[in-house]
Amino acid sequence: MYCRNCGKEVNEQAVACPACGVPPLAEKKFCNNCGVETAPNQALCTQCGVSLTAGSSESKNKMAAGLLAIFLGGLGIHKFYLGYNKEGVIMLAVSLGGGLVTCGLASAVIAIIALIEGVIYLTKSDQEFEQIYVQNQKGWF
Ligand SMILES: [Zn+2]
Ligand SMILES: [Zn+2]
Structure with missing residues (x-):
């Protein structure tokens, strides 16, 4: 090119x-x-x-999504970053609301899910990431 x-x-x-x-x-x-x-x-x-x-500019950054998932994943930030607003709201609600009634257990589960998702994002090639999460909008994992 x-x-x-x-x-x-x-x-x-x-x-x-x-x-x-x-x-x-x-x-x-x-x-x-x-x-x-x-x-x-x-x-x-x-x-x-x-x-x-x-x-160029429109494409989402795999590295950013992966790091957001790993560090801020409990709040669903990586979902919002990728444009999955529904999934982001679910994660945020379960993490905060569910966390309150389960003494943090639900928050921990969400954080673990996010961590796994972050690792999955980072193991994909840029092309795979683009295809699966940007074009096909795969909401979970
Ligand atoms: Zn040309
Ligand atoms: Zn140049």
């Missing part, structure tokens, strides 16, 4: 462009598929037809 900041060809897996040091998909000055110059708010590349809005 091509760096969207400087238009140089970069490795598909590159986290930063070797030529300019910017994450290759962070800017919008060049098409990442063919390297032609693009306008910042262009939705499609006029040269190769590839979508210029997909892939």
